[in-house]
Amino acid sequence: QVRLVESGGDSVETGGSLRLRCALHGYSFVRGIMAWFRQAPGKEREAIASVYSMDGSTNYADSVKGRFTISLDYPLNVYLDMNDLKPEDTAIYYCAARRTPYGGGWDAAGGYNYWGQGTQVTVSS
Numbered sequence: 001q002v003r004l005v006e007s008g009g010d011s012v013e014t015g016g017s018l019r020l021r022c023a024l025h026g027y028s029f030v031r032g033i034m035a036w037f038r039q040a041p042g043k044e045r046e047a048i049a050s051v052y053s054m055d056g057s058t059n060y061a062d063s064v065k066g067r068f069t070i071s072l073d074y075p076l077n078v079y080l081d082m083n084d085l086k087p088e089d090t091a092i093y094y095c096a097a098r099r100t101p102y103g104g105g106w107d108a109a110g111g112y113n114y115w116g117q118g119t120q121v122t123v124s125s
Contacts, residue, residue, distance in 0.1 A: 002026045002114045004095045009119030012085055016123070020080040022095030022116055027075055029099040030054060033106060034078040036070060038091035038121075045094070047107035049080060059106045063088075085123045092118040 003025040010018055020036070035050035048061045049070035058070055069081040078095060096112035104111035 002097070004097060004114055004116035006093065006095050006116040006119040009093060009121045011122040011124065014086060014123060014125050016085050017081070017083045018085065018121060020082065020093055020095075020119060020121075022078040022080075024075055024077060024097065027097055027114070029097075030074075031100055033098050033101055033112075034070075034072060035096045035098075035106060035112065036078075036080045037094045037096055037109060038089075039094070039118075040088075040091040043091075045109055046091075047109065050106040051078065052101060054101075061107070082121070085121075087123050087125045090121060090123050092120055094118045 005023045008020040032053050033050050036048050037045050038048055039045040048064050049068055050059045051070045051072045053074050067084045071079045095116040097114045098112045
């Protein structure tokens with residue numbers, strides 16, 4: 001049984017940094033994609049970064065490019081390093097995983113098979 005468990009969410013000031021961790025339990029899909037999504041109150045869930053386990057290639061949303069870095073410690077953990085945080089980064093952050101690279105783009109939430117419970121990130125101005 002695959003289970004994803006996020007940790008690392010916290011409250012920080014503008015300009016601060018955080019590292020989120022997603023522990024992968026029971027996950028062993030060598031051609032899978034792992035991703036981070038976030039959802040702010042009243043907004044839709046947004047894809048922010050993904051990493052392909054086969055070759056480590058990554059994708060980022062424009063809103064976080066240059067500030068956030070996704071990394072993979074296959075098959076155990078996925079990390080999201082967040083720097084220069086802004087109030088608009090405030091959201092619940094979710095880890096997601098899919099078994100294959102097929103079934104939609106990296107940013108399509110519907111293409112992911114597994115989700116974590118989320119971790120809260122709050123950035124104050």
